[in-house]
Amino acid sequence: MRVIITGGSKGIGRACLESLAKEGHKILFTYHSSCDSAQQLVNQHEPGLVKAVHLDQGDFLSIQEFKGHVNDWRNDNSIDALILNAGLGSATVSKYVSNKYPDCLNLDKAQIESIEDEALMRVNSLGPLWLTQALFDALESNKNQSVVVFIGSVGGTSQSVFPGFRAADGMSKASIGYLTKLMAAEYPHAQTNFICLSPGAVDTEMFRTSMLNKMTEAERIEFIQKLPKGQLIEPNEIAGIISWLVNSCSKR
Secondary structure, eight states: OEEEETTTTSHHHHHHHHHHHHTTOEEEEEESSOHHHHHHHHHTSOTTTEEEEEOOTTOHHHHHHHHHHHHHHHTTOOOOEEEEOOOOOTTHHHHHHHHHOGGGGGSOHHHHHHHHHHHHHIIIIIHHHHHHHHHHHHHHTOSSOEEEEEEOOTTTTSSOOOTTSOHHHHHHHHHHHHHHHHHHHHOTTSSEEEEEEOOOSBOSHHHHHHTGGGSOHHHHHHHHHTSGGGSOBOHHHHHHHHHHHHHHHHTO
């Protein structure tokens, strides 16, 4: 099978890549800033199995360019799964904006925050929409059923609300739940299935940056003890669910 994973060099995306590549599926994954680590990840697998492509998910022109790379990679074959994992968090958005718009550092705090809010909406909300639209025909050309897996969050896609996070962060993630339901309702007889996973506290670099690293050791221990089972979710646990979804849909 041919699988596309956005944000495949770290966290949940990397765990999905490792799981699906181990099963022999061909993987194309995207990265935004970690070019060297992305290439190292490619080199860890047999030639031709894994491919890395740069993508700025919040930039429509970058997505159009990415579509060309996908068409070259799939060579008129269909796409079996699209795993939309890439995203920004309340803390990681600052680095994204400062790298993309270096001149914004001269602006006042309110102006910078407005640019960051827009970036959260473009990357987390509009990006998955644009990617799904751009690759829909390739998903639909599958003889068997294909699947789009949107990775949401318990703090946005579910009914839970967590104070302390940026409003635009939660809003952008909440839109993913709506987008999933809309696509499923819009294409009830399509070959493509639309599924949203909304995990809780997953032990990823993004969650550590946005949450855990801001706590003292005692606060981290207390926080984790209050989680279900008293532990963080491991990325490979989410990857196992996604692997099952990808394989199950391909058999229908």
